Amino acid sequence: MTHFDRRSVLAATLALAMGCAGLAASDALAEADYPTRPITMLVGYGAGGQTDLVARATAHVMSDKLGQPVNVVNKPGVGGAVAARELKRAAPDGYTVLFNSNAMINLAPFLMKNAYFAPDEFDYAGMITAFQLAIAAPKDAPFDDIAGYVAWAEKNPGSSAAALAPEARLYINEIVKKTGIKVNIVPVQSGSEMINALLGGQVMVAYSGGIHYRYPDQLKTIAATTTFRHPSAPDVPTIEEQGYPLGMDTRTTLMLPKGTPQAVIDKLTAALKACAGDPNFKKVTDAADIPIQYLDAAAATKEMIDSTAKNKAIVEAAGVVAK
Amino acid sequence: MDYLIIGFQDVLNPTTLFWVTVGVTLGYVLGALPGLGKATGVAVAIPLTFYLEPAAALGMLIGIAKGSGAGSAVSAILLNTPGEPSSAPTALDGYPLARQGKAQKALKMGLYASVIGDLLSTLVLIGLAAPLARYALLIGPVELCAILLFSLTFIGGLSGNSMIKGMIAAAFGVFFATVGLETETFVTRLTFGVLELDDGLSLVPLAIGMLAVAEMIIQAGNIAALDHESSQIVDGAEREDRIVTGAEWRRCIPVILRGTLIGSIVGILPGLGASVGSFLSYGATKKASKTPEKYGTGMIEGVAAAESADNAVVPSSLVPLFALGIPGSVIAAILIAAFILHGLTPGPLMFQQQPRLVADVYASMICASFIMLAIGYFGQSLFALIIKVPLRHIIPAVLLLCSVGAYMETSSVFSIYVMLAFTVIGFFARKLDFSFVTFLIGFVIGPKLELTFRQSLQLLDHRADNLIHHPIAVVFIVLTVVTVLWLGRSGGGGITQASAEALPQAVGPASGQTNEKQ
Numbered sequence: 001m002t003h004f005d006r007r008s009v010l011a012a013t014l015a016l017a018m019g020c021a022g023l024a025a026s027d028a029l030a031e032a033d034y035p036t037r038p039i040t041m042l043v044g045y046g047a048g049g050q051t052d053l054v055a056r057a058t059a060h061v062m063s064d065k066l067g068q069p070v071n072v073v074n075k076p077g078v079g080g081a082v083a084a085r086e087l088k089r090a091a092p093d094g095y096t097v098l099f100n101s102n103a104m105i106n107l108a109p110f111l112m113k114n115a116y117f118a119p120d121e122f123d124y125a126g127m128i129t130a131f132q133l134a135i136a137a138p139k140d141a142p143f144d145d146i147a148g149y150v151a152w153a154e155k156n157p158g159s160s161a162a163a164l165a166p167e168a169r170l171y172i173n174e175i176v177k178k179t180g181i182k183v184n185i186v187p188v189q190s191g192s193e194m195i196n197a198l199l200g201g202q203v204m205v206a207y208s209g210g211i212h213y214r215y216p217d218q219l220k221t222i223a224a225t226t227t228f229r230h231p232s233a234p235d236v237p238t239i240e241e242q243g244y245p246l247g248m249d250t251r252t253t254l255m256l257p258k259g260t261p262q263a264v265i266d267k268l269t270a271a272l273k274a275c276a277g278d279p280n281f282k283k284v285t286d287a288a289d290i291p292i293q294y295l296d297a298a299a300a301t302k303e304m305i306d307s308t309a310k311n312k313a314i315v316e317a318a319g320v321v322a323k
Numbered sequence: 324m325d326y327l328i329i330g331f332q333d334v335l336n337p338t339t340l341f342w343v344t345v346g347v348t349l350g351y352v353l354g355a356l357p358g359l360g361k362a363t364g365v366a367v368a369i370p371l372t373f374y375l376e377p378a379a380a381l382g383m384l385i386g387i388a389k390g391s392g393a394g395s396a397v398s399a400i401l402l403n404t405p406g407e408p409s410s411a412p413t414a415l416d417g418y419p420l421a422r423q424g425k426a427q428k429a430l431k432m433g434l435y436a437s438v439i440g441d442l443l444s445t446l447v448l449i450g451l452a453a454p455l456a457r458y459a460l461l462i463g464p465v466e467l468c469a470i471l472l473f474s475l476t477f478i479g480g481l482s483g484n485s486m487i488k489g490m491i492a493a494a495f496g497v498f499f500a501t502v503g504l505e506t507e508t509f510v511t512r513l514t515f516g517v518l519e520l521d522d523g524l525s526l527v528p529l530a531i532g533m534l535a536v537a538e539m540i541i542q543a544g545n546i547a548a549l550d551h552e553s554s555q556i557v558d559g560a561e562r563e564d565r566i567v568t569g570a571e572w573r574r575c576i577p578v579i580l581r582g583t584l585i586g587s588i589v590g591i592l593p594g595l596g597a598s599v600g601s602f603l604s605y606g607a608t609k610k611a612s613k614t615p616e617k618y619g620t621g622m623i624e625g626v627a628a629a630e631s632a633d634n635a636v637v638p639s640s641l642v643p644l645f646a647l648g649i650p651g652s653v654i655a656a657i658l659i660a661a662f663i664l665h666g667l668t669p670g671p672l673m674f675q676q677q678p679r680l681v682a683d684v685y686a687s688m689i690c691a692s693f694i695m696l697a698i699g700y701f702g703q704s705l706f707a708l709i710i711k712v713p714l715r716h717i718i719p720a721v722l723l724l725c726s727v728g729a730y731m732e733t734s735s736v737f738s739i740y741v742m743l744a745f746t747v748i749g750f751f752a753r754k755l756d757f758s759f760v761t762f763l764i765g766f767v768i769g770p771k772l773e774l775t776f777r778q779s780l781q782l783l784d785h786r787a788d789n790l791i792h793h794p795i796a797v798v799f800i801v802l803t804v805v806t807v808l809w810l811g812r813s814g815g816g817g818i819t820q821a822s823a824e825a826l827p828q829a830v831g832p833a834s835g836q837t838n839e840k841q
Contacts, residue, residue, distance in 0.1 A: 047366035053660055056369075075734050078521040082735070085518065112509050158784035166509045184781035186464070187506040189774060192656050202463045202782055214663075215670075287663040 031263040034094055038069040042087060044080025044100040050191075050211070050288050054129055054252055055099040057284040058275050065271040072099075080104040084117055084255070092123070092257040094264035101131065103250040106308040110315040111166035113322045119304045125254040125268035127295040127303065128275055129285055132210035132230040133250065135171065135222045135239070138198055141205075146223050146242045149205060150179045157182040160203040162194050167248065168207030170318050171225060171239070174246060195219075213289035231291040248311045251293065253300060269297045327449070330682030334690055339379045343687050346383035347694045350390025351702060354406045355398045357531055357728030361391040361407070361637075361654050369661050377665040377680055382687030384661050388654050389441055389691050392597070392634040393699050396433035400626070401426060401709050402721050404535035404728070408526045409597035409633045411763060412605035414534055416618060416625030423621055427565035427707050432575065432623050433630045434699040435567065440583045440631035442692040444638040447587050449685050452646045461795065462592055464778035469799035470592070471772045474603060475764070476806050492757045496765025499524055506774055519737040526598070526767065528729035532742035533759050535725050537749030539718050567623070575627040578608050582628045586635025591643065597636040598767050604632030606764075638688065644669045645681075 039062075043055045052074065059070040075083035080100040090096035105117045135146070143149045153159055163169045163185050172185055186203055188194045191211045197203045199218055206212075212219045213232040223239040224230045227247035240247045254272050256265065275281045276294040285292055295303055334340070346368070353364040364387045372380035395406030400417030413433060420429035462470075475493075502513045503523030514520035567575075582604040589600035608628035609618045618625050637654060644655040662669050667680050674681055709717065729742040752759045783789040790797055 047363045050660070052366065053369070073734050076522070077733065077735075078518055081521075082518055082733075112504075113511070160782050160784075184784060185507075186778045186781040187774065188778070189506060190656075197463070200461070200463050214659075214668075217670075283664065288660060 031261045034264050034267055035066050035068040037095065038071055039063075039066070039094070040096050041070050041072050042075050042083040042096065042098040042100075043072055044075060044077070044083035044098065044104065046076040047074050050209075050290070051099070051101060051252060053284060053288065054290060057281045058099060058128060058252075058254075058272070061275045061278045061281050062268075062271040065274045066267065079108055081108070081117070084122075087255060087257055088121065090257050092259040092261075094256065094260055094268060096257065097125070097268065098122075098255040100253060100255060101250050102127070102253040102255075102304060102307070103131075106304060107167060107248060107250060107311050107315075109322070110312050111170075111320060111322055119301075119308050120258075122258055123256040123260045123265060124297055124300040124304060125256055125265050126272040126297050127251040127253045127300045128272055128292060129252045129290045130226070130228075130293040131250045131252075132213060132232055132289065132291065133225045133248070134208050134210065134212065134230065134233075134236075135205055135225060136198060136208040136212040136219050137205045137222050138201065139218050139220050141220070144220070144222065145237065146175065146239070146244070149222060150175065150181055153181040153183055153204075154179075156204075158184065160184045160186045162186050162188045162197045162203040162206035164188050164191065164194050164207055164209070166320070170315065170320055171207060171246060172205075174244060174318055178244070210289060232289050246314055248314060249303075249307055251295070251303070253304070265297050326678050326682035327685060329679060330684075330686035333378055333679070333683045334382065334686040339376070339382060339687065340690065340694075342375060342379040343382040343386045343691050344694050344698070346386025347390035347691055347698050350387035350392075351394035351397075351695070351698055353387070354391030354394025354396075355706070357398055357404045357406055357527075357535070357724055361388045362657055363731070364388075364391055365654065365657050365661070369657075369664070372661065372665070377667065378683035378687060380665050381662065381667070381684050382691065384658060385684070385688055386691045386694070388637050388658070389634070389688075389695055390698065392441065392637050393434060393437040393630075393695050394702075395633070396437060396626070396630050397430065397703060397706050398724075400429045400433060401706060402535065402717070402724070403538045404721060404725060405530060407597070408530050408763075408767075409601045409636070410629065411530055411534060411598070412601050412629035413626055413633070415605070415629075416620070416622045418538070419619070419621035420623065420626070423564075425564045425621070427703070428563075428567060428571075428623065429626050430703040430707055431565075431700075432567050432571070432626050434696065434703060436575070436579050436582065436627040436630040437634040437699070438692055438696045439579050440586055440633070440635035441638060441695065442689070443580075443583045444587045444590065444635035445685075445688045445692060448638045448642050448645070448688075452642050463782070463793075464775045465782055465790075465793045466795045466799070467592070468772065468775035468779045469793075469796035469803070471768055471775060473799045473803045473806065474599070475768050475772060476803050476810070488756065489758050489761045492752065492759065493761040493765035496762040496767075497769035499529070500766045500769040501773075507777060519733075519735065523770070524741060524766075525733065525738065526763075528738040528742040529745045529766065530763060531725045531729050532745030533749030533752070533763070535721060536742060536746040537753060539721055539725075540746065540750055541753055542714060543718055571623050575624055578624045578627045579631040581607060581611075582631030583635045586632035587639040589632070590636040590639030590641075595771075596767075597633050600636040601629040601633040602764050602767070604628045645673065646670075 041055060041059050043052050045052050052072075056072050059072050063070040075086055077083070080098070081104055083098055083100065084104060087096060087098040105119055105122075109116055137143070137149070141152075143152050161172050161183050163172060169185055172183065175181070176183060186197065188197055188206075191209055194206045194208060195211065195215065198206050198212070199215070205222060207225070212221070221230070221233045221236045223242055224233070224236055225239045225247060226249045227238065227240065228249070229236065229238055238247055254268060256268070273294060273296065276292050282292065334343075349368070350361060350364055354361065365384050368384060368387055372383060375383065391407065392409075395410040396413045396417065397406065399405040399410040399414035400421050403414045403418040405411045405414050417429045417433060420426065500523070502520055503511065504521055505512050511521055585604040585607065586600040589595045589603065605625060605628050608624055609615045612618065612622075612624065640655050641658070644659065659669055667673060667677055667684070725742065726739050729738040730736065749759055752762065
């Protein structure tokens with residue numbers, strides 16, 4: 001299905017290129033008419049993942065609003081870095097956009113060597129959802145916060161914690177550094193593996209990207225590792241409130257090649273904003289416990305720069321060296 | 324049970340049946356196209372189901388998953404190009420059968436095995452979802468590690484004529500699986516700075532290159548002989564070559580039942596997946612056979628074993644999802660999102676809160692099995708025409724399909740380079756008689772074994788004596804040791820077999836003895 005989409009996009013590109021050669025159409029006119037042909041929305045993950053589902057719902061609303069199809073093209077690899085590289089090569093005309101978690105820019109570069117994008121390498125049309133990153137534990141665990149966990153772990157040395165990503169190791173290591181508890185870090189490779197490890201009682205705590213909120217009867221949240229409290233668990237304090245200044249936010253972001261005309265960005269921002277009020281979009285995000293936190297282009301750019309600086313400082317203070 | 328009757332009443336109406344049929348048909352076609360699998364199909368179709376009734380929507384999505392399991396056998400048999408990686412073992416005997424002019428026989432057996440495996444596994448899901456799922460959680464990384472170790476040892480012993488060559492091939496499979504991000508330190512291994520390799524080599528382009536493209540190149544090498552052969556196929560097809568005979572049914576029924584059992588168990592265990600199921604079933608059938616050396620040359624049992632297990636995995640992987648809300652497979656993980664969208668939150672409470680919707684889903688799953696039989700039966704008489712086309716016309720078309728298939732998953736030309744690289748390896752593996760089956764098994768199981776081993780070290784607090792808390796793991800470790808000892812003793816037999824290759828008569832009794840020991 002997708003390759004037909006791509007082919008029609010290619011055909012359209014070709015037709016436009018030939019048209020331009022003949023007519024030398026003015027840029028300003030093209031911006032005012034935007035969009036006149038289908039838009040390609042790159043997604044940096046495989047089909048079927050959580051962010052892919054949100055991206056498809058976003059594309060649906062945006063194409064209604066813009067009056068042109070928004071075609072989702074999955075370009076999985078390295079948390080979106082492969083797709084981002086493709087976006088950098090695309091023309092800054094608003095016909096190629098990337099829907100991705102901004103962790104690729106504001107967090108991954110400090111933890112892993114191969115991902116290397118800086119905030120000023122792209123333009124941003126806005127942000128639409130936030131990830132409810134958290135430390136989760138089984139519902140029947142004899143503690144409800146980090147202090148309680150530390151007290152329990154002191155009495156039970158050699159227990160295990162599941163780590164899905166490098167930042168998960170950072171959180172556990174920082175707690176270990178501060179308190180001296182003895183805990184083994186078990187690597188897991190997917191969200192469902194992490195849930196299995198928690199439900200199966202193999203680990204006592206785990207770092208979650210938010211999917212543990214789907215198991216309200218079996219799992220609970222110990223700390224939100226974001227700078228805000230989670231809509232799904234408003235009573236649970238953030239990790240910063242609990243005395244560890246380690247809150248790091250990531251959000252789904254609509255990214256554009258650097259140098260996209262302001263008129264085009266404005267139209268994309270307006271279309272993204274329509275998602276925030278769309279009932280079908282809300283249905284998709286509610287089903288996955290993903291809170292909608294819309295930010296417009298200016299706010300998204302500021303959030304990108306600020307969060308990148310903050311996260312960089314946290315990772316460097318923790319002494320993590322990107323490998 | 325009462326609910327199931329109501330479920331059938333809900334499902335047996337034209338609208339719902341129509342959408343289930345659409346799902347199965349879509350899945351069947353997607354499955355037959357290399358590179359497009361059930362995961363892509365279901366993910367793309369989820370937004371399309373927004374406007375359907377829950378029963379029709381979920382029936383359609385499960386229909387896609389089921390249909391693609393059966394459809395993937397079609398291209399495996401006709402073109403030696405597995406539509407999905409899990410049908411790779413189907414191609415091993417299905418394709419030789421097709422070249423012998425028995426394409427329709429192989430297709431029919433593949434379909435029947437698929438439908439039986441799928442249907443029985445659906446019944447396992449319905450009957451045992453709740454009680455079985457409690458045990459699924461007992462299988463943690465430590466137990467999984469022991470089970471994988473046992474599987475790898477067991478399969479390693481089945482590798483063609485020479486055990487040493489088999490082990491070399493498996494080791495290469497494990498080696499290529501180490502490419503990419505390492506899971507504990509997040510250091511990249513063997514990527515040489517190529518960003519696309521960070522996530523490792525993908526199974527789809529790798530399998531397409533090794534199986535299909537390499538085969539096409541070898542075929543192109545003796546095209547004159549094959550053209551002659553295929554012109555004979557057109558003329559010489561006997562009725563017995565187009566149907567599954569009674570004798571074959573008798574031989575295949577136990578194989579299908581074993582495949583279904585293996586597939587169902589693999590589906591229930593988290594994180595193994597359909598490829599492991601079909602390879603295990605194929606390996607076990609070959610091991611149990613009196614004539615293991617004939618596998619790979621067109622044994623109908625090979626098709627039955629692989630397809631029954633492949634399709635049994637899909638329904639049974641929903642067992643942990645339905646009973647505990649835990650996805651046992653990629654497809655189950657994607658279906659979670661769809662289920663929640665349509666008001667059914669997978670988990671133990673689902674049976675109390677939404678018994679009717681659960682019954683609807685069960686009923687539509689059973690209907691999908693029968694629809695799959697009908698679609699497959701009519702579909703394959705169309706597809707089977709392919710085999711009558713001369714090979715010189717098929718090869719370019721298959722190469723195109725292969726490239727599209729490799730490209731689809733990542734929308735990246737890099738995957739085509741991967742495919743071509745493994746074409747070269749697959750070409751030499753064939754020419755030098757190294758088993759690419761054990762290579763692929765090593766590639767599929769190797770990384771899971773590494774991960775679970777690392778997890779086990781942490782979970783056991785780095786102390787071997789903590790194993791006593793994991794009795795299931797201990798049982799499998801003992802089984803592994805027994806298998807190694809047994810293989811070691813009959814290992815001499817394996818070498819004898821290799822040297823006795825020139826004397827095919829001598830092979831039969833030797834391997835027969837090996838099987839008696841089993």
